[in-house]
Amino acid sequence: MYSNTHPVNVLKFCPRCGSAHFPATGSRSFKCEDCSFNYYVNSAAAVAVLLFNENGELLFTRRAIEPHFGKLDLPGGFIDPMETGEQAAVREIQEELGITVHSLRYFGSFPNEYIFSGYSVFTLDLAFLARTESLHRMTAMDDISSFEFHQPLKVDLDELPSISMKNIVKELIQREGTY
Numbered sequence: 001m002y003s004n005t006h007p008v009n010v011l012k013f014c015p016r017c018g019s020a021h022f023p024a025t026g027s028r029s030f031k032c033e034d035c036s037f038n039y040y041v042n043s044a045a046a047v048a049v050l051l052f053n054e055n056g057e058l059l060f061t062r063r064a065i066e067p068h069f070g071k072l073d074l075p076g077g078f079i080d081p082m083e084t085g086e087q088a089a090v091r092e093i094q095e096e097l098g099i100t101v102h103s104l105r106y107f108g109s110f111p112n113e114y115i116f117s118g119y120s121v122f123t124l125d126l127a128f129l130a131r132t133e134s135l136h137r138m139t140a141m142d143d144i145s146s147f148e149f150h151q152p153l154k155v156d157l158d159e160l161p162s163i164s165m166k167n168i169v170k171e172l173i174q175r176e177g178t179y
């Protein structure tokens, strides 16, 4: 009923006391039978940044890491603890592309299952529209190998493996001219 990478099938021991008596008490909760520690599986927050060039083409990155090595992605990443989504968006673009973005506007939230090191990390990807004057000065760094621009309507969704990124592109197409 759950995939091999689902927390219910991966987490075997209490992270507090190390007990093996650590049963799942639901699809997203565990309780240790020895020390009563409760553990909940929640969505991790992440950001995706939507940057368009002067031709109305959207910026995509190529992944330099697993999962989905070599496939398309949108720039962004996990939000650090106690960081705002806006701060994470600015930081991730600086880290991945070496430029500064501004004028962030919330576009929507898109759930995803991100399988990393054999473990399903459930995320909620917050998409932000952003602006920059530095698109011509971008350099691919960090966990991306290169970048490219595509019209949302023309991007090959098979090249974009993440469910949330696919849904962001679909919503951009649906809401074209209104954001």
Ligand SMILES: [Zn+2]
Residues within 6 Å of the ligand: 014, 015, 016, 017, 018, 019, 032, 033, 034, 035, 036, 037
């Ligand atoms: Zn315990």
